[in-house]
Structure formats: structure tokens, C-alpha cells
Amino acid sequence: MNVHLVDGTYELFRYFYAPGGDEVPDAFEERRGVRGVVSSILGLLEGEATHVGVATDHVIESFRNGLWPGYKTGEGIDPRLFAQFHPLEDALVSLGVVVWPMLNEEADDALGSAAVVAERDSRVERVYVCSPDKDLAQCVRGTRVVQLDRRKREVRDEAGVQARFGVPPASIPDWLALVGDSADGYPGLPGWGEKSAAAVVARYGSIDAIPDDAVDWDVDVRGAARLASALAAGRGDALLFRTLARLRTDVAVGSVDDWRWQGPRADFVATAASLGAPRLASRAEALARARA
Numbered sequence: 001m002n003v004h005l006v007d008g009t010y011e012l013f014r015y016f017y018a019p020g021g022d023e024v025p026d027a028f029e030e031r032r033g034v035r036g037v038v039s040s041i042l043g044l045l046e047g048e049a050t051h052v053g054v055a056t057d058h059v060i061e062s063f064r065n066g067l068w069p070g071y072k073t074g075e076g077i078d079p080r081l082f083a084q085f086h087p088l089e090d091a092l093v094s095l096g097v098v099v100w101p102m103l104n105e106e107a108d109d110a111l112g113s114a115a116v117v118a119e120r121d122s123r124v125e126r127v128y129v130c131s132p133d134k135d136l137a138q139c140v141r142g143t144r145v146v147q148l149d150r151r152k153r154e155v156r157d158e159a160g161v162q163a164r165f166g167v168p169p170a171s172i173p174d175w176l177a178l179v180g181d182s183a184d185g186y187p188g189l190p191g192w193g194e195k196s197a198a199a200v201v202a203r204y205g206s207i208d209a210i211p212d213d214a215v216d217w218d219v220d221v222r223g224a225a226r227l228a229s230a231l232a233a234g235r236g237d238a239l240l241f242r243t244l245a246r247l248r249t250d251v252a253v254g255s256v257d258d259w260r261w262q263g264p265r266a267d268f269v270a271t272a273a274s275l276g277a278p279r280l281a282s283r284a285e286a287l288a289r290a291r292a
Helices: 008-017 026-046 085-095 107-120 134-139 158-165 169-179 194-204 224-245 268-274 279-291
Strands: 002-007 051-057 098-102 126-130 145-149 154-156
Touching (some): 002 008, 026 051, 051 085, 098 107, 134 145, 134 158, 134 169, 154 158, 169 194, 169 224
Parallel strands (some): 002 051, 002 126, 051 098
């Protein structure tokens, strides 16, 4: 079997801001993002996915906000988008899909935890982490746990992570700690860019192993003395940023068997109608009958 783990928050943003979109009466426009995600997940199931879990940010803030004051919050999110967060969870549950709504942790933490659970299950042939988010590259393992960018239809395995970022999946949090992540609200260290961080982290594996003095560096990188000085002065911040970047893998997500789709709930007919897309119900029911 294959397992598909979907970043529901990313998908909601994607469909909310997608140009054009499906044609529905204006009265249903406020659920455009939800409708898009539900249709997309149903399409994933119609494409023979059997075990699916969707992680969502029930709230934007998480335990990371207590660690770094500049960490991302819900400030600035379009209220029309924000209003669709919880209806998305309800609609997916109605479709019969397992949803992990995160409160203290983030959606990425649930995906990271589920990837570990799926990887440990010998019945699972491949795990698809459905998100292009660079944070989630740390979940990739060989060719068995991969990232899937559903929009671009691109699959990134461990070799792909190495080619894209210059470091293996296990070193992604260290790389992000030095480079920073503007989307998540932490800056990285002054002067450190993607290429310099990749070269140094690839050589030493982690921030902990990088010498304070560039004289001791066994790597050829431009501005080494300046970078070493920034690291020596900001090593504490770098370690904190790594904590922010490192995904939790102990979130309760159940077992692979819990994620098997067994058809929509009886209320999905009403849910589809409330989204202005009653055909979603007939699609789901047809698929459930075909698999019965």
C-alpha cells in the first residue's frame, strides 16, 4: 500500500488564492478554498490513493511562538481565508478522511509524525508527503518516504533533497537555522546564504560540529571568517532556530490502518451542497461503491 499525507493548510491557501477556479453561484464563494481542497482530496482518492491523512493548523500559533517572539502568527491572514480553516476540517471529516487538527503543534508536526509511523509499517511501500514546503524535506528517507508537489506533479526523494538544498534530509533543520525561514518568522544568521550554509552543513552534518574559528574549517567557502564570526556570536540563536525548524515526531496520529478511506459519511451530501458542489457527493459515493 501507499500512504498519502497532505498539508491541508497549504492546500487551503493554494485554492483560496488560485486564479479563476470553478464556477459556482456567488452565494458559495466564501467556501471556495474549502471546496477546492475537498475536490482535490477526492481526486487523490479517485487516483487510487487508499490511505490518506490530512494535517491542518486549527490555530496558527503553536508552542514555537513561546520560543521565539517573531515566529509566525495569524496576523495579516485574509479574514475570508481564516474563516475557512475550521469548515475545511469539518468538510474533510464528512468526506470520510482522517484529519489531524493541530493546536499546540503545527500541521507539519503531524505530517512528520505520520511519516514516521508509516515508515515503520512494513506493509507500506511508499509514503508521499504532499507538500512542497522545504521544512518537510527533513521527512524524506531514501526513495520510500518522498515529498510530492501535487501542483507541479514532482516527486523529491533523498537524492532530490540533496540536489535541491545541498544537504541530506537529516540536516535540513541545521540548514534552515543558518539560512532562516521568512515564512515561519526566524531570520537565520547574518551573512549566511543557501550556498554557504549548504557547503558548511554538508561538510559537518550539524551546527554543533562546526568549529568556531574558520581557520579550523575543512571546507572552501567564500567569506569563511565572516561566517564563522557570525556563527560564534549567534550559535545560541542558531540552535534555537534549529529547534523551530525541527519537526515533532511524537504527535498522536494513530496507525496506518486508521487512515484507510472507507467512503463518505451520510452527511456528506449536505456538506457538498453547502459548498455549492453537490456533484462531490455523487463522486464520493460512486468511488465508495467501486471499492466495496
